[in-house]
Amino acid sequence: MGSLIPPELNLDCSLTSETWVPKTTGEFLAEVSRIQSASEKVLKLDHYVSRLQDEMKKIDAFKRELPLCMLLLNDAIARVKEELMRCKKSKAEPVLEEFIPLKKSSAGEEKDEKIEGGKEEDIVNRSEKMNWMSSVQLWNSDYDCYLSDPKLDSNKKRKEEAVNRPAMDDLFPSSKNRATGRAFAPFKGCANFPVVSPMGKEGRDELPGPPSLSLRTPEIKNSKDEIYCSGLSSKSSSSRSGSSSATNGQSNSKTVHQQNTARKQRRCWSPELHRRFVNALQHLGGAQAATPKQIRELMQVDGLTNDEVKSHLQKYRLHTRKVPPTTSTSTNQPVLLGGLWMSQEQCGESSKRSNSQSGSPQGPLHLPGSSRGTSITGGDSMEDEDDEKSESHNYLSGRDDV
DNA sequence: ATGCTAATAT
């Protein structure tokens, strides 16, 4: 392989008389500026550019994860190239050399025109840059889609029956950070969309004002990061989202394999959702006593269906059965149960958010409950769930695993 | 409507 590498890219330090010592772009430029010989400057700059490009190639594979690195690198390359150009120019007109201000700040515009004589490197560069740009874009849009219109798919997702369900869910930033990377993605985009109660389920309507939750099941997922769970969003707040039709020109059309069988999208039970569920369960007297319908009503989650609740309840029962809930007894083991269901929160599975403290900045989710209307403001930290805390419950230690 | 099982997707 080495043979393929053009001399400029060769890392072998021996090529250069001196050992290559990494310098920051600023340092490097400053150093170069001290060089008198224009041709030497060009040489150095060129070399530096090569190195930068070489590194760029290396991290190319991780550009998604390292957008900032790419950016910095790109920026550095632009700066150096700019300088390179100046030098080359000045080489032509040596006289002006001293007048040339070395300004490093102007990274913005890059002129690709290379004087190298139109070597292919030039092309490479350019394409590389473009490439990078596009990838970033991709990334963004991708994400965007994800936020706003999951419907667009990405690779393989299952069917979208989504038709009547506006896409959306907001995600829990907290729980979402997956190692995969989009950690830094801006979540501001959380879409709470206007809730629609698709199913016209009776339930929640009766309750008073409600911050009922709108919860939609995720339309689709990317094979990779897919899992975004739906969060809860308050109905009232919604009203945005329209814009999201960002059907960015992604190549989403890729694999939309819609299955003929319109199978429902899996309901993602986010931690919050689950909390509500458990909460409701308690109000109703336990998993065994509660009925799906009642639970659903108590939960007041928009879009949640009886079937879903039923299913979840079933699973819940199974799990609790496995690990005998020593519930109220003082001996409760927070452990098992908690852990048990934690797993279920796959949605947020990797949600180990560093901030162990309050642990749940999740969303603004208030129980409608007039019962506990208090904590609106500080709502975040401690959940209002009185029950939950008092109960020693089992299960949800959802807040933090630390 | 609820509970259980089979089917199916992840």
Place this chain on the structure above:
DNA sequence: TATATTAGCA
């Protein structure tokens, strides 16, 4: 392969 969730049936 195991598990989670959905679909169907009683």
